[in-house]
Amino acid sequence: VYEVHEIVVQKVGHVPVAKGDFNHLPKKVKTFVAHCVQLCQPRGIFICDGSQEEAEEIIHKLLERGTLTRLTKYKNNYLCRTDPADVARVESKTFIVTKNKYDSVPHVREGVTGILGAWMSPEDTKVELDHRFPGCMAGRMMYIIPFSMGPVGSPLSKIGVQVTDSNYVLLCMRTMTRVGPKVWEVLGDGSFVKCVHSLGCPRPVQRRVINHWPCNPEKVMITHFPEERKIKSFGSGYGGNSLLGKKCFALRIASVIARDEGWMAEHMLIMSVTTPEGKEHFLAAAFPSACGKTNLAMLNPSLPGFKIQCVGDDIAWMRFDDKGVLRGINPEAGFFGVAPGTNMKTNPNAMLSFQCNSIFTNVAETADGGYFWEGLEDEIPKGIGIIDWLGNPWHPGCPRKAAHPNSRFTAPASQCPIIHPKWEDPEGVPISAIIFGGRRPVGVPLVFEAKSWAHGVMTGACVKSEATAAAEHQGKNIMHDPMAMRPFMGYNFGHYLQHWLDLEKPTRKMPKIFHVNWFRVDQKGKFLWPGYGENIRVLDWIIRRCEGDSSIAEETPIGYLPKKGTIDLSGLDSINEEELFSLPKHYWLDDTRESKRFLEDQVGIDTPPQIIKLLNEQEEAFSKY
Ligand code: SAT
């Protein structure tokens, strides 16, 4: 309920303010909003206050229109089916815009297509955006969302303001970030990241709206202006394309801010492990999208006496404090996790996080008003009717997938039963180790430890993984995904590697760096490692290394590997340790040369010489291995 006189009196240009008080916004925000209004021509302006009533109002509207369906089995859970043409991040239409091309992307070898970010010139971008944004919100409400990445007011946090014409996006932003008037207070005259998002579907619509999900797949374009700390995203309402606080701000723009200010914005979970002796360690881990970060962050340990707590499942902002300790925060406030595969066995803590107040996008629905996806077969009533993510009847054994492989749950992090009591600590938590990983069916052992910080940076630069459904890529090919940041780089990847190398200082306690691979298979294609809760056995070894146990590791050309018998395998049968930890000489010779070629092709003269030197040493070591 808003005051009637405001509707009548307050206008920005010709556009009425439907909710909120425009005059009380910080000056820079007013200028920004006025510019967006003039450009996008919405029918009204809705200044969000983050309140519960506001959420109810938005949910009501979305239910009425049919974008959301209530999942009656739970309290305040909703299902959303998107246009099937808008289901994942669109990497091919994602650009970084800077005056100088090589601020954004490395010197790629002639004739090779760069994969570490795509640059567009300011001139070309202007032409593209001028074809899209003018009048793009006609007939739609423009929501103004003040949000904080990280606890509101924390010295490690940053503020953004997103305008969007999607109330689904507003609803998700409320879960994924911290939205509310307190943000205006903290912001004051300060600067903020400007986030402009439109579905690209002005009314009257030109394109048939499918599933009550307006979007414009043919014209999707996601542009980042790191120099202006600005993001403009058009045409998609899904995930990383539209929740601009997430990958666009917290990774692409923040990595540039981090470079300038001497910290790190990374695609990493943060978790704590408390050992049976009661010692707690915080770990940060980077895996490509849809490789099990959420599962690891909320691991349910199979070994007795261990306790896991979750700080974040996707993004870490980390900074060395004045004592030289690396401190990390989770800039997000919610989980946007992959649904398929999640069940009470693989990730009970995630399951318990989304029993209420959550949104499920592109999952299937059971006849009793529950969610369903691949992996929940044993957790739904036998024989119950199922409607798939496209709205068609579905039954077990049906060749089609019930849920889209990139279907997601959006849940408040505070609802996670093992959320760490310090997850909102403005100081962040001290990071003991950084872990890289990917889906590597052959050659790569379960775990190894880098020989030094620089060697760990090289290890991160060589991360590869099987493609997943998180973006538009097809098939199961192995893709390079250095530092798990390939789709999220905000600046020249060579400069980024140099930034990592430069973080090492004698006064700093550099975290140890590890690489893990839960996905190695045997000759028959069977996984060699059970994964999930059993991964605690690997974390246990990692922690003992962090505590300085030198008796459990032996040096190899790729780093330190566990000595035989030093990973606790008690209670597990038929683990083929030999195969799980083998370092096939020819595989690694090829792999090392391939990694070098990758850097030569993709990063060229921007590659820090130290990284090449370490790879040369590795190659030489394997040739004698
Ligand atoms: O769509 S998102 O980018 O938010 C999810 C992911 O790919 O990790």
Ligand code: MN
């Ligand atoms: Mn991610």
